[in-house]
Amino acid sequence: MQALKRDLAIGIVICGLTLMLVMAWGGPFTSSPYAQDQQQQPQTQQSQQQPDQNQKAGIFTGTIIKDGHQYALSDASGTIYKLDDSERAKPYEGKPVKVTGEFDGQANVIYVESIEPAKG
Incomplete structure (x- = not known):
């Protein structure tokens, strides 16, 4: 009878540890709809900001x-x-200048409106 109680206790402990292990291991791989919304939101904001960052007049x-x-x-x-x-x-080759235009950061191009010698 003692051996049966001991075996039952060991079985319950093993099942409990296995359950905790499965829950801990599966946690990072399962995602809730809330977590997906949180991950998608920064991407949406980032894509909305790109045109401002990539084209700057100046x-x-x-x-x-x-x-x-x-x-x-x-x-x-x-x-x-x-x-x-x-x-x-x-x-203006070799000379300091001031270029007025719009900069496209993705293409690394300045769309020139005007070029004039720099003062100073």
Whole structure:
């Protein structure tokens, strides 16, 4: 009778541990609808913000350089930006300039509205 009680107690403990193990292991892999909504929300906000981050109008300063067969703008940090109207920059090669236009971050291109010599 003692052996039967002991075996029953061991069986209950093993079942309990197995149940806890299954619950702990399965927890991260199961997702509730609430968790899915929370994961999708930041992605939606991020995609709505991308156009603002990728296209910015402004004034860009630097030096006009020849990059292959085209002219580009090199800023003070050495970053090179392509210009959509490269020939327009030709007279300013090697000179500091102020470029007014719209910057497309994905293509790394400045859509030039105007180029003028930098003052200073």
